[in-house]
Amino acid sequence: LAKTTQPISMDSYEGQEVNITCSHNNIATNDYITWYQQFPSQGPRFIIQGYKTKVTNEVASLFIPADRKSSTLSLPRVSLSDTAVYYCLVGDDGSARQLTFGSGTQLTVLP
Amino acid sequence: DAGITQSPRHKVTETGTPVTLRCHQTENHRYMYWYRQDPGHGLRLIHYSYGVKDTDKGEVSDGYSVSRSKTEDFLLTLESATSSQTSVYFCAIGGRRYEQYFGPGTRLTVT
Secondary structure: OOOEEEOEEEEOOOOEEEEEEEOOOOOOOOOOOEEEEEEEOOOOOEEEOOOOEEOOOOOOEEEEEEOOEEEEEEEEOOOOOHHHHEEEEEEHHHHHHEOOOOOOOEEEOOO | OOOOOEEEEEEEEOOOOOOEEEEOOOOOOOOEEEEEOOOOOEEEEEEEEEEEEEEOOOOOOOEEEEEEEOOOEEEEEOOOOOOOOHHHHHHHEOOHOOOEOOOOOEEEEEE
8 A cells, every 4th residue: 555645734724725735656556546534533534536637526626646646635715614634545455454544634724 | 424333332341351343334335444543643454344254454453353244244353452452443334446434433441
């Protein structure tokens, strides 16, 4: 499973766009990139998944450059309720044994 | 929300006693996972299952065993609980490529 590196924490203000980048230099050809959000005392929630280029859903966008060695989760116009820990996960089904979420990025949205 | 429940939600037990946590899904997903999460840490994989009677170890499997006799149920057993196993335990279900859906968690305290 590709090792991932994310910033430990980020602050933003309400209404701003937030971009959280994840580095995964040794990503394998079959690996997908998945992002999760976790609020205190809750299980993580699936946000978005992608393989290459750009993926968008009703919650976020995921940008993946051609070399796939990094990815950026983009949250448009954040609100206080987006304060959470965000995890980047990289891998495919064959590597589940090594699955690890890392420490994630604590996003704090300020009023 | 995905149809996944965990029981019990809270448990206090004494050192040396056996404990079984249950994860139940109504989504017919092939993959099921057990994680633990400790303060200030991300999620660490304990065991996972890729089908009925098919299980494998994760990063922190020592002291834990699992069983999956039906698609919908995945049991996590602590044969002889220790204080180091005090944690929040999350079950997850998923299809391919780590698009996982998490249960509400079980808070276990071993005294």
